[in-house]
Amino acid sequence: MKIAKMLTLLAGLSLIGAAEAHYDPYYRDYHDHAGYRVHGAGKVNKEQSQQRRRIQSGLARGQLTPYEYDQLARQQQHIEHVERRFKQDGRLDWRERQILKEELARSSDDIRYFKHNDHDDRDGYFYR
Helix, strand or coil: CHHHHHHHHHHHHHHHHHHHHCCCCCCCEEECCCCCEEECCHHHHHHHHHHHHHHHHHHHCCCCCHHHHHHHHHHHHHHHHHHHHHHHHCECCHHHHHHHHHHHHHHHHHHHHHHCCCCCCCCCCCCC
């Protein structure tokens, strides 16, 4: 009887392990620097990389002044800092994703504004 209980327990544990191995979340996973998966980070990282490309192209084409580039780069660093802080528990919940989406939307608006304005280095202010 003891052996039957032990075999049942082992079979149950193996089924749980198989179910976890086949789990495929809706959002792409991100592996942090320690190798842990952070669920829900794929779309955020994709948007960040697109914004970085927009900033770099704006600087290369002369649409951004060095001051504007520095402001946008600092804004991107702030978003990365917030994302790292949110990912410390190993996942991004709904509210954390919403906060990051709002930050990325604000950053996208700022990139658009700076790329299409007529300011030069003498204008010493930041849009937001």
